[in-house]
Amino acid sequence: MRDLDMADCINETCPWSGEPVQADSLTEYDGCVVGFCNPGCRDKFESAVRHFEAAKVTRAAPGFQPAPKGRAPGRDESRSYTKDLPL
Ligand SMILES: [Zn+2]
Numbered sequence: 001m002r003d004l005d006m007a008d009c010i011n012e013t014c015p016w017s018g019e020p021v022q023a024d025s026l027t028e029y030d031g032c033v034v035g036f037c038n039p040g041c042r043d044k045f046e047s048a049v050r051h052f053e054a055a056k057v058t059r060a061a062p063g064f065q066p067a068p069k070g071r072a073p074g075r076d077e078s079r080s081y082t083k084d085l086p087l
Contacts, residue, residue, distance in 0.1 A: 004026035004027070004028065004033050005026075005033065006021070006023045006026070006035070008032075008033040009021055009026055009033045009034065009035040010032045010033060010034060011034055011035055012035075013037075014035070014036045014037035014038075014041050015036070015041075015045075016036065016037070016041045016044065017037050017041065019037035020037065021035030021036060021037065022035065022036070022037055022038060024038075024039060025037060025038050025039050025041065025042045026042070027042050027045065027046055029045075029049065
């Protein structure tokens, strides 16, 4: 595991709770050491960063098409919804 030092931590309080940063709850973000009030808060942040990093990789991949907005063209869903209802 990386050796992170409180002296390098750029923030003083946990972004989740506002509580003071603890030495056992540091991680790295964008080349900086950032801190949290407990390892649970840090892990929540790390999983968020991993989520975004994965999304970035997916988006950067060749052939990636963004999901189309709204309904697929050529399909009238309001009509198909009522089609089978008895009149
Ligand atoms: Zn916290």
